Amino acid sequence: MSAPRTLYDKIWDDHLVNSQDDGTCLLYIDRHLVHEVTSPQAFEGLRMAGRQVRAPEKTLAVVDHNVPTSPDRHLGIKNEESRIQVEALARNAADFGVEYYSENDKRQGIVHIVGPEQGFTLPGMTIVCGDSHTSTHGAFGALAHGIGTSEVEHVLATQTLIQKKAKNMLVRVDGQLPPGVTAKDIILAIIGEIGTAGGTGHVIEFAGEAIRSLSMEGRMTICNMTIEGGARAGLIAPDETTFAYIKDRPRAPKGKAWDMALEYWKTLNTDEGAHYDRVVVLDAANLPPIVSWGSSPEDVVSVQGIVPNPDEIQDETKRASKCRALDYMGLKPGTKITDIAIDRVFIGSCTNGRIEDLRAVAKVVEGRKVASTVSAMIVPGSGLVKEQAEAEGLDKIFKEAGFDWREPGCSMCLAMNDDRLKPGERCASTSNRNFEGRQGFKGRTHLVSPAMAAAAAVSGHFVDIRDWK
Numbered sequence: 452m453s454a455p456r457t458l459y460d461k462i463w464d465d466h467l468v469n470s471q472d473d474g475t476c477l478l479y480i481d482r483h484l485v486h487e488v489t490s491p492q493a494f495e496g497l498r499m500a501g502r503q504v505r506a507p508e509k510t511l512a513v514v515d516h517n518v519p520t521s522p523d524r525h526l527g528i529k530n531e532e533s534r535i536q537v538e539a540l541a542r543n544a545a546d547f548g549v550e551y552y553s554e555n556d557k558r559q560g561i562v563h564i565v566g567p568e569q570g571f572t573l574p575g576m577t578i579v580c581g582d583s584h585t586s587t588h589g590a591f592g593a594l595a596h597g598i599g600t601s602e603v604e605h606v607l608a609t610q611t612l613i614q615k616k617a618k619n620m621l622v623r624v625d626g627q628l629p630p631g632v633t634a635k636d637i638i639l640a641i642i643g644e645i646g647t648a649g650g651t652g653h654v655i656e657f658a659g660e661a662i663r664s665l666s667m668e669g670r671m672t673i674c675n676m677t678i679e680g681g682a683r684a685g686l687i688a689p690d691e692t693t694f695a696y697i698k699d700r701p702r703a704p705k706g707k708a709w710d711m712a713l714e715y716w717k718t719l720n721t722d723e724g725a726h727y728d729r730v731v732v733l734d735a736a737n738l739p740p741i742v743s744w745g746s747s748p749e750d751v752v753s754v755q756g757i758v759p760n761p762d763e764i765q766d767e768t769k770r771a772s773k774c775r776a777l778d779y780m781g782l783k784p785g786t787k788i789t790d791i792a793i794d795r796v797f798i799g800s801c802t803n804g805r806i807e808d809l810r811a812v813a814k815v816v817e818g819r820k821v822a823s824t825v826s827a828m829i830v831p832g833s834g835l836v837k838e839q840a841e842a843e844g845l846d847k848i849f850k851e852a853g854f855d856w857r858e859p860g861c862s863m864c865l866a867m868n869d870d871r872l873k874p875g876e877r878c879a880s881t882s883n884r885n886f887e888g889r890q891g892f893k894g895r896t897h898l899v900s901p902a903m904a905a906a907a908a909v910s911g912h913f914v915d916i917r918d919w920k
C-alpha cells in the first residue's frame with residue numbers, strides 16, 4: 452500500500468515531469484488561460500526567439516481587464532493605452548494560432564469566469580494564467596496557479612512550469628450556513644482568521660459540510676480569494692455538483708471520453724489518513740455577514756460589529772498599518788458598521804460576477820430603488836452571464852431599481868478601465884481586494900457579498916441582510 456495522499460499530492464504526482472534534489476520540479480500544464488495584461492512580453496519573447504506556442508489547443512486567450520463596460524464599446528476602445536493592450540492580444544492570438552474571445556464575442560468575460568463556463572477548466576488538471584486569481588479554478592479540483600509574465604512565456608513555449616511543491620493545509624468548514632450568509636462571508640471570515648499571510652507556502656484544500664453544500668459558483672468564490680489568504684492555490688475535491696456543472700459545456704469531454712474522465716475524476720479526493728501540515732476548522736452556523744473595514748482583505752468584521760480600535764494591537768508595526776488603514780478609509784474606531792454610509796456600489800468581478808450572484812442581487816432589490824445618495828453598477832462576469840441574466844429578466848429588475856447594467860469585464864474591480872471611484876468615494880464592492888487605490892485613486896472599498904452590496908445600495912448604508920424583509 453502506498454502512503455495516503457491529499458488531493459494536492461495526487462494532482463501533483465500525476466503531472467510531475469522531473470524533480471531535482473533541491474526540490475525544483477517541472478510540472479506538465481494542461482490548460483493555459485491568457486489575458487491582455489500579462490501576456491504581451493511573453494509573446495514578444497517567443498517572437499524574438501523564433502518559437503511557437505507548444506500547445507495552442509490547450510491555450511485560450513480573452514480580454515477582460517482593459518475593456519470598457521459601456522454599451523457603446525463595440526464602436527471601439529477610446530482609451531489609447533487600453534486599446535493598444537487589447538489589440539496586442541488579438542494580434543498575438545492570431546499570429547500564434549490561439550483561440551481568442553474579443554470584447555465583441557459573447558463568450559468574452561473575466562478569464563476566471565470564462566474558463567469554467569466553457570468547460571476549459573476540468574478536475575484533476577493543472578491550470579495556469581498570468582493572474583493571481585487563477586486560484587478560482589481550484590473549485591473544480593484542478594491545481595490552478597497564478598504565474599508571472601516570464602512563466603507565461605515558459606508555459607507558452609514548453610507547456611510546463613517550474614515549481615517547488617507547497618505544503619498541505621486543510622480548512623474545514625463544518626455545519627450549515629445560516630440564511631443570508633454566503634460563500635463570500637466564509638472566505639472573508641477565513642482570511643480574517645488566518646490573515647493575508649496565513650496560507651503562505653501552502654495549498655489550501657477546503658472541505659467540510661458547508662463547502663460540500665455550496666454550488667460551483669460559491670466554491671469558485673471561496674477558491675478565488677484563497678490567494679488573498681497568501682496560499683499558492685485553493686482546492687475543493689470534485690463531486691456530483693462539479694460533474695453536473697461541467698456536463699455538456701462546450702469544451703467538456705463527450706460520450707466515451709466523458710465516461711472515462713468521470714472515472715478518473717472520482718479518484719480525486721484526499722485519502723483517509725493523509726497528512727496535512729496545518730488544519731484550520733470553522734463552524735459555518737456561527738458565521739455572520741461580513742464587511743471589510745480596512746485596506747487589506749484580513750480587515751474584516753461582522754456587519755453587527757464596530758470599526759475596531761488599533762490601539763488595542765500589541766505589535767507596533769501592525770498597529771501603525773491598521774491606523775493608516777483607518778485614516779485612508781476615513782473611519783473612526785467604535786463606529787457601527789451599519790452606520791457607515793456609502794456612495795457607490797460595484798457588483799461584479801471574478802469573485803462574485805456569476806449568474807447566481809446576480810440572482811441574489813435581484814432577489815434583494817426587486818421592486819425597490821437604489822438610494823438617491825448612491826450610484827450603483829452591475830457588471831456581469833461574462834457575455835454568457837449577461838445573456839442568461841437578460842433571459843431571466845434580471846436586467847429589467849436592476850434597471851428599474853436604478854442600477855447601471857453594463858457589458859462584461861473586470862471593470863471597477865481594479866480600475867484599469869474607465870470604471871473607477873473618485874477620491875474619497877466609499878464603495879460596497881463584491882470584488883476581492885480593498886488595497887489603497889484599488890478601485891481608483893483614494894477610493895475606499897468595503898468587501899461584501901452580493902446580497903449585502905445590494906441591500907447597501909437600497910439603504911445607502913450597510914445593513915444586516917438577515918433582517919431584510
Ligand SMILES: CC(C)[C@H](C(=O)O)[C@@H](O)C(=O)O
Nearest residue numbers: 488489516581582583584865
Ligand atoms: C492584472 C493582473 C495581473 C492582476 C492579478 O494578477 O491578479 C489583477 O487581475 C488583479 O486582480 O489584481
Ligand code: SF4
Nearest residue numbers: 584800801861864865
Ligand atoms: S475581476 Fe478583478 S480580481 Fe478578477 S481578474 Fe479581473 S481584476 Fe483581477
